[in-house]
Amino acid sequence: AQSVSQHNHHVILSEAASLELGCNYSYGGTVNLFWYVQYPGQHLQLLLKYFSGDPLVKGIKGFEAEFIKSKFSFNLRKPSVQWSDTAEYFCAVNAHSNYQLIWGAGTKLIIKP
Amino acid sequence: DSGVTQTPKHLITATGQRVTLRCSPRSGDLSVYWYQQSLDQGLQFLIQYYNGEERAKGNILERFSAQQFPDLHSELNLSSLELGDSALYFCASSVGQGYRDTEAFFGQGTRLTVV
Numbered sequence: 001a002q003s004v005s006q007h008n009h010h011v012i013l014s015e016a017a018s019l020e021l022g023c024n025y026s027y028g029g030t031v032n033l034f035w036y037v038q039y040p041g042q043h044l045q046l047l048l049k050y051f052s053g054d055p056l057v058k059g060i061k062g063f064e065a066e067f068i069k070s071k072f073s074f075n076l077r078k079p080s081v082q083w084s085d086t087a088e089y090f091c092a093v094n095a096h097s098n099y100q101l102i103w104g105a106g107t108k109l110i111i112k113p
Numbered sequence: 114d115s116g117v118t119q120t121p122k123h124l125i126t127a128t129g130q131r132v133t134l135r136c137s138p139r140s141g142d143l144s145v146y147w148y149q150q151s152l153d154q155g156l157q158f159l160i161q162y163y164n165g166e167e168r169a170k171g172n173i174l175e176r177f178s179a180q181q182f183p184d185l186h187s188e189l190n191l192s193s194l195e196l197g198d199s200a201l202y203f204c205a206s207s208v209g210q211g212y213r214d215t216e217a218f219f220g221q222g223t224r225l226t227v228v
Contacts, residue, residue, distance in 0.1 A: 043219040
C-alpha cells in the first residue's frame, strides 16, 4: 500500500534558522507531490506542488521543495524561518493510478521568537 | 478564504446521536473530499465524490455516510456517535476527478465534540 512518511513530528527552531522537513513516499510509479500548511486555527492551504518538470519547486512564503525520484523524497526547505511560520506541515502524494491523496502524519513546527 | 464553506463550525452532541455536516465546494469544482483530523489518527481521508458519484473511499466507518447533491454540495452523516468520533472534519474541493493536475481547496472545518 502507498504510504507517506514525515520523520519529524515536532520541530522547534529559532527565528532565522534554516528549515528542512523530510517527506518520503512509497510508490514506484508517477506521482504528484504536495506540501500543505495548517496555521493555528485555520484550514489547510497549499504551500507548493510538483507535477512534472523542474524537480526544484518554489512555493509561497519563501518555501521550496526538491523532488528526488531515486530517493522517493520531497523535502520541504526554507533558508530562514520566521515566527509566523509556526504551523503544522503536511506532505501528500497522489499516485497517477488513483484519485486518492495519501497524507503524511504532519510535522508541527514551532518557531521561537 | 478558500471558497469552500462548511457548516456548522462547531457541533456538540451526545453519544449515540446522529449529525449532518454540510460542505459547499468552490464554484465550478466538481470533486468534494471529506477528511477527519484527530489528535491520535492525524489527517484521514474518508470519501470523495465527483459530480454526484462516489469516486473513492478511504477510512470511512460504516456508521458514516456521505452524498453529493445535484447542486454539488455535499453532506457527511455521522450516526451512532461515539466519543472517539470527536474530531475536526474537513471538506475539500477540486475542479477535476482527483488531485491529478489540480489543487484541492479546504474549508475551515467542523469541530465535532461528542460528549
